[in-house]
Amino acid sequence: MYGNAAIGEAAIRAGCQCYFGYPITPQNELTEYMATNLSRRKGCSFVQAESEVSAINMVYGASLAGVRTMTSSSSPGISLKQEGISYLAACELPAVIVNISRGGPGLGSISAAQSDYFQSTRGGGHGDYRTIVLAPSSVQELADLTHRAFDLADRYRIPVIILGDGMLGQMMEPLEFKYDAPSELPVRSDALRGAKGRPSRIVKTFTSRPTELEELNWSLFRRYRLIEKEETTYEIYLVEDAELVVVAFGAAARIAKGAIRNARANGLKVGMFRPITLWPFPYEKISELTQTTKHFLVFEMNMGQMIEDVKLAVEGKREISFYGRPGGVIPTPSEVLRVITRLYYQKGLKTEK
């Protein structure tokens, strides 16, 4: 199954009831999958909106009504959605936003890139807020994390971003869906559905009292602390004895894994650390790794964005190198292997046989 279709199917199985999209490459197969498979389902709705701005605001509306809802786009479209994401975060409304990202800045290119790391992990829109950011690196994981995204969004009442890229979205792999579609679609108890048999409800953030807004921000940040504690996830690969640890996420981690396998075959002690949640970022685990490994190589398909988080985690205890290809160029495993090998010898990491 295509990565984009896998997200769509997983969303339906997670009980997604409303999808709002707008065409943009390389995520169109997801919108088309929802048009084919969600739009005629009982109680469900699909709208091809007039813009990404409208699509995210439709998500906001559907979330108000208490249903599971999703939109998807690619980098330039995600920029347009930031206004709505800020409102979702402010009003504590769950939603899932998929970014099958592409090369930027500007219109950029349609090929895979990871240059939206900052935008995804730093909030992206205006105001003091966070979104959970999940970074899958296979088609199976696209499906699994889509399901998890809906659960997290509901549990913490927060917008969740799935940050994939054109490579993952367009890739075809076998996968297994671990859930069937629910027979009854979930509705949140705090939904806005008319004040029948209860006092009327208001969902808003605007206030003329700064202290009220301060309290909202405090309450959001208390929840963010909880998410950091409970939901930080990552994958480690051959790090136990590694002299060099490659830190990479998403598609880059796949490429890195191939390179590391070959490096190991050549006798180099190299491992990989892959954050699965980009926010919350696994600072603690990376900090722990500084005790066992000598050197970090951050590998990204951008000019160096996640490296800032790795630096925060390493706190200067170990040296960090960077290798990146921006603008939608996808590096090959052999290219990364060359970088690893050169670095390994340059830094004197070669272990005596």
Place this chain on the structure above:
Amino acid sequence: MKKVYRRPKSLKRAAFHYCPGCGHSIVHRLLTEVFDEMNIQDKVIGIPPPGCSVFAYHYLDIDMAESAHGRGAAVATGLKRAYPDALVFTYQGDGDLAAIGTAETIHAANRGERITSIFINNAVYGMTGGQMAPTTLSNMKTTTTPYGRDTRLEGYPVRMSEMVALVKGAVYIERTAVNSPANIKKTKKAIRKAFQAQIDDLGYSLVEILSPCPTNWKMNPLESWQWVENEMTKEFPLGLIKDATRTKDSTGKRDAD
């Protein structure tokens, strides 16, 4: 003794913050009277705009949720699609609906979303202090057209209702005013019809209400009522603009034009 006038059930017991002579409080009152009379208070959900009436939720005793500037029709679309049993309306000013929200409005109308827009046209951006709106009249002075709106540079007043009427999904559009008892009565009737079109599952409905803004127009309330009558209605003629509620049916077999 017979009670002939009372606070509508759907109107909260709160003092309006609006300026003396402002049309918002009249429209709020009319809305809540309609909710009571149609017995839909527990079904309606309102989307108030950023603007003077962002605080509408302090007065209307119904479910409400704020929206970003201009996005009301998109938010209402999402809500209605997710929960079709609700009666969803947006309450939007002229800057909101006719400038930043033009795309959202036209396309929601074109899809025939079963929502209602209450469109307050007072020819200025009110809350931000009286800047030019798309509906500002030619030669009218505002804080951003201090020499008067020069149509060569700033364009012409936008007749949004007429534009929206062109799309097939819009089934009922009327322009009214709240500057006289007679017009206020007509406005109430129009609001009622707009909600009825939604209840009947026919399509998009919109009521444009010419509404005085004495503060930003720098007039007293009486002068502002007269200005609506003598100046605004020349550019924005009152009356029914489109009514396809009789010819259209909810199955979509017959179109709205």
